[in-house]
Amino acid sequence: LELALEILPQVLLEGLVLGFMYALIALGYTMVYGVLEFINFAHSEIFVLGAFVGVEVLFWLQDAGHLAVLHPAFVLLLVIAAGMLISGLAAMALERVAYRPLQGSARLVALISAIGASFFLQDALRLFESLWRNTFYLSYPTLDVLDQVLPLAANLVVPVKSLMVIVTALLSLAGLYYFVNRTRVGTAIRAVAQDPETASLMGIPVNRVIALTFFVGGAMGGLAGVLFGLHYSLVNPYSGFAPGMKAFTAAVLGGIGNIPGAMLGGMVLGLLEAFAASYLSLLTDGAFGAEYKDVFAFLVLILILIFRPKGLLGETVREGRA
């Protein structure tokens, strides 16, 4: 027990970092589910795309010799902006190519197309990186600032990169909340999510709002991707599957279609996972360890769907169109 208390602050920190990342990705799932009522399975690849854009921009800066000269805050901003922009645009393009032609068909048809898009994008990324760099396992160049640590207490060492993830995520989540709830465009998104037909009668260009939703969700996914890359440093085209599934779990956990729910769900799942990873082996005397943390997330998903399918905060999805 003493050991358990000893590592508690560090576990909490890890959980927070994971939680913010899941929350950012979960937003993409939940917003798209809100307006289109389908699981954008390819969102995990939009997330990975962000990570790859980040690493490419950093490589480019490094090759041009700017990485050592420029202010690190500026570098981070540039990388994040590039990742968000390209991921957002990719999500919009995806919607245009793979989903819009399917509007009005059954829910499963769009889901199958999304799974296809997910697989296609994984290998497209791999193909691109293979031709471009001759390898598709990339690792982020080191930024000295991020590798520093702040020893807050004897049992809590805060790496700067964790701090960066938390601060960036908090800022963007607040920004998104403001955007969706306080601006005209955000109101349009909520209107389409509530009832697309009536929204269109009120003069809202539904298709453009859907495209915009994909852009915003994709940009959040891209941001998460860049943060993931900066924090864990290794990326490959297939590294989106597990975070994507967990983020979807987080979205369902909070109540699908519900934006604050996605944030809450992400936090809960991130903390749960960090706790499982650290304490499972303590609890079972080493019989089951951190290798079951992925199983844990899936079990949470299955249990929620069975016992509380509307999530913690309730889903905000229109009824009727089965």
Place this chain on the structure above:
Amino acid sequence: VSGSVASFGLLAYIAASCVLAFVFPQSVLAFLLVEASLLLLCYVPAPLKIKIYLAALVLLVLIPFLGIFNGYYLEVAIQIGIYVALALGLNIVVGFVGLLNLGFVAFYAIGAYLWAIFGSPQANEFIPGGFFPLSANWFFLFLVFSIAAGALTGTLLGLPVLRLRGDYLAIVTLGFAEVVRAVVNNLDKPINFTNGPKGIAPIAKPPLFFKPWLEFFGLEIADSTLYPLYFYFIALLLVLLIILVTRRLEDSRVGRAWKAIREDELAAAAMGVPVVRMKLFAFAVGASFASGVGVLFAAKQVFINPESFTFMESIGVLAMVILGGMGSIPGAILGATGVTILNLQLLKGLSLWLNGLRQSGAELTLPLLGSYSLSQLPAQFEPAKYERMVFGLILILMMIFRPQGILPPRRDQRS
């Protein structure tokens, strides 16, 4: 008259393609032509009786005969058989009932591991007494066991999740498959059940009970040639059995109930269809096919590990069902055959060809782009490794342009 002309044409085509495959045993293309003859059989207007004879000729005589000279052909044929069985199983769940199951591979894994654990020394790890590996004679019994185990796990998974909405059901089944894979991957401790990521080997092959008879007739065939042939015939038998069962089910009360649920669950329930029970039954039947064929897979591979049962495998089978046409038995067969051939032969062939080009170091001159030495082609670029892209494209394009598949079920054509 046209019927007999067509029959002759078919026979001529089959003969020609077989001669080609025999003369060029390394040619993928020649074997593809042989395989295409089966497809041709479905479309040529010849009398049914002749078609059946010709199909039997190709399946029972020609392919095994070619396989004796080129083992790879048989390997492809066995793989096709396994995937046809999987696709037919998934077709029941996705095609007939309209439930998207993204974790189908889990049942396949359960069957494969059932035989792998008891058909190898692995079971000695947790059952003392050194009874294992079980003798090959147990293979057929385990085939039956695994069908029961598949049905049981299918039902157990179905019980809690079948109330969920369609897309949630898809994700939960996906989660289930990932849980199964992770458990298999990690259950080498505290007690070693599955040997973890290292996998299990050697797995016993089915018994050669007919060998004395062959020797009685004076046929001395080495085991290394005999086993592929044997697996081929087991696969063929399993597939025929599954086709028979599926067809009988489709035309029965159960099949009609399944389709009623697919078209409109509420209306079906109102008409007195026991919706939950029928869905459970579909889950169980589909799972039992996958689990049964898993035993065959384990015995054929001799070595299995969790890598063979990833999410991609589930999606591959889904792509087969969708390509062929959801809810159509010929469609599932065609889809499974097509995708397997694409994967095992076309993409691999293309990879080899590109490798050859790379080694030749030829210069390619393109207008505007200048010349490009083919030896610079990155070694990472191998079409055989991009099966995800292929599956993805199949799924997207089919959903957009032909959601009913290549061979849609007859009923849909009429309406």
